[in-house]
Amino acid sequence: MTTTMTHQQILDQSAYRTLLQGQKAYDNSNENCVFIDVTGKRCALGHLLPEGSTGDVAKVFYEIFPSLPNRLRDFLGVTDFGADLRNVHNNFEPCDWPEQFREVARNWHLDDSIISKALHDIAERSMQEVEEPVMAL
Numbered sequence: 176m177t178t179t180m181t182h183q184q185i186l187d188q189s190a191y192r193t194l195l196q197g198q199k200a201y202d203n204s205n206e207n208c209v210f211i212d213v214t215g216k217r218c219a220l221g222h223l224l225p226e227g228s229t230g231d232v233a234k235v236f237y238e239i240f241p242s243l244p245n246r247l248r249d250f251l252g253v254t255d256f257g258a259d260l261r262n263v264h265n266n267f268e269p270c271d272w273p274e275q276f277r278e279v280a281r282n283w284h285l286d287d288s289i290i291s292k293a294l295h296d297i298a299e300r301s302m303q304e305v306e307e308p309v310m311a312l
Contacts, residue, residue: 182256185223187289189260190276192222194293197269208265219264220257256283 180188200216202209210221211228259282263275273290280287 180223182283183285185256185260186276186280186283186285186287189219189222190263190272190279191289191293192217193219193264194272194276194290195297196222197297199264199269208261219260259283 196216198216200209200212200218200221201207203213208218210224211217217224256279259279263272263279267275273294276290277287279285280290
């Protein structure tokens with residue numbers, strides 16, 4: 176059973192994981208963003224789905240976003256907040272995501288410190304990759 180998440184928890188999980196991934200999740204045509212692509216990459220909302228999710232997306236979002244009226248929630252699968260997160264992934268390039276996630280946080284009166292944490296973790300990961308010893312030929 177999925178528990179209802181607060182907007183802050185949703186932003187934290189979605190933004191952090193999307194920023195660390197650093198790539199969009201596309202369908203096979205490489206034209207349309209999807210919740211989870213065939214390689215396992217996820218969109219901003221896809222990062223809210225449990226591991227092993229296979230397509231029962233409406234059920235999961237019904238539980239995560241309980242405030243949306245039943246018929247609309249079933250039809251849309253997300254709230255305005257979810258649409259704002261999806262917009263960051265679908266309509267902006269990864270280099271623009273940090274500022275766009277910060278904008279979502281500001282608009283919804285949320286703490287955006289998770290974005291700084293993600294950027295720090297990305298930089299730290301990059302430094303570790305650079306520091307790995309290169310074997311001499």
